[in-house]
Amino acid sequence: MDFISVVLGLLSLITLIYVLMILTSKKRLPIFIEVFYVFAYFFILLVVLFPSLLTIIEESFGITSALNFITYLSIFMAYFMILLLFKRVEEQRAEISKLVREIALKDKKEK
Amino acid sequence: MKKIPSIAELSKEKKILVGMPAFNEGPVIGNVVKHLKKKGFNNILVVDDCSKDDTSLNAKKEGASVLRHIINRGAGGATATIIEYAKRNDYDYLILMDSDGQHSVEDAKKLLLTSMKQKISLVIGSRIKSDYKHMPLQRKIANHIGSFATWFVFGKYILDSQSGFRVLDKKAIQSVKLSYDRFEFCSEMIGQAYEHNLSVIEVPIKVVYSEHSMNKGHGQNIANGFTMLERFLFK
Numbered sequence: 423m424d425f426i427s428v429v430l431g432l433l434s435l436i437t438l439i440y441v442l443m444i445l446t447s448k449k450r451l452p453i454f455i456e457v458f459y460v461f462a463y464f465f466i467l468l469v470v471l472f473p474s475l476l477t478i479i480e481e482s483f484g485i486t487s488a489l490n491f492i493t494y495l496s497i498f499m500a501y502f503m504i505l506l507l508f509k510r511v512e513e514q515r516a517e518i519s520k521l522v523r524e525i526a527l528k529d530k531k532e533k
Numbered sequence: 534m535k536k537i538p539s540i541a542e543l544s545k546e547k548k549i550l551v552g553m554p555a556f557n558e559g560p561v562i563g564n565v566v567k568h569l570k571k572k573g574f575n576n577i578l579v580v581d582d583c584s585k586d587d588t589s590l591n592a593k594k595e596g597a598s599v600l601r602h603i604i605n606r607g608a609g610g611a612t613a614t615i616i617e618y619a620k621r622n623d624y625d626y627l628i629l630m631d632s633d634g635q636h637s638v639e640d641a642k643k644l645l646l647t648s649m650k651q652k653i654s655l656v657i658g659s660r661i662k663s664d665y666k667h668m669p670l671q672r673k674i675a676n677h678i679g680s681f682a683t684w685f686v687f688g689k690y691i692l693d694s695q696s697g698f699r700v701l702d703k704k705a706i707q708s709v710k711l712s713y714d715r716f717e718f719c720s721e722m723i724g725q726a727y728e729h730n731l732s733v734i735e736v737p738i739k740v741v742y743s744e745h746s747m748n749k750g751h752g753q754n755i756a757n758g759f760t761m762l763e764r765f766l767f768k
Contacts, residue, residue, distance in 0.1 A: 518604065522606055523602075523610070
């Protein structure tokens, strides 16, 4: 096992433990996010421990390079999640504005 | 020759509100409100968008009603609060103008009369139709980007789509529901007016570019123009 694999493995393990801690805490994330991150980091950990797993995936799915496929898929997933985050931030901005407006109008009414 | 009614006379028949979003306009807001009062506008609302100075105090001193945002939301956010206030208090006409003294009170009357006489739902005061040469270059560019964005997204080309000097009649007050907090609201309002089949025209106005209004730092600029275009394209 080379140095990069060890580092990647350790980082995946730490992140996996962190995600599992969130799962068991009171402050949860949306279930889709929790499941995605558990699977993603568990998969990275598996690939680090069992490099031949990539060869099995290549043979099973007829892919030339499983690593390239996983890399492109990861980039696609990351961009998609950023998009979802932007959408969520925008929704919250609108909600905050609505709240600030109601407070201003309510204060005026009470005076 | 038919006599032009005064604001006081018009106010007897129709409920008229002057609404001004304000952010750190403490040095000038008092004078603006005073001039409006002198001309006969009695219902003046200032929405203080979490200013750090005496904007609220100075506006109140001269007799304006003041609503205060506890967090800064932007010109669009403050304008949406003004419109909501006008809606809830059943105003017949809403005059939106800047609180930094750039807009003339005479023009406010001109826009209002245009809306009343010609039964136009949204009257936009156009700087480009009258005072284009004196408009600062940055504002010209921001304006063109904004007008392009308005045309691209809403299919309507308004020369001065970024002018905040507007009159809305009751139909427009009840129909418009702004969602953008920053200067995108200028274009959004136009788009919604057309969506609701409201009549829209531009009327020439004059603008006073004072030292205060040019040095205040916030306001329309080129970056805002591009941000607006990006927000409309990717909303």
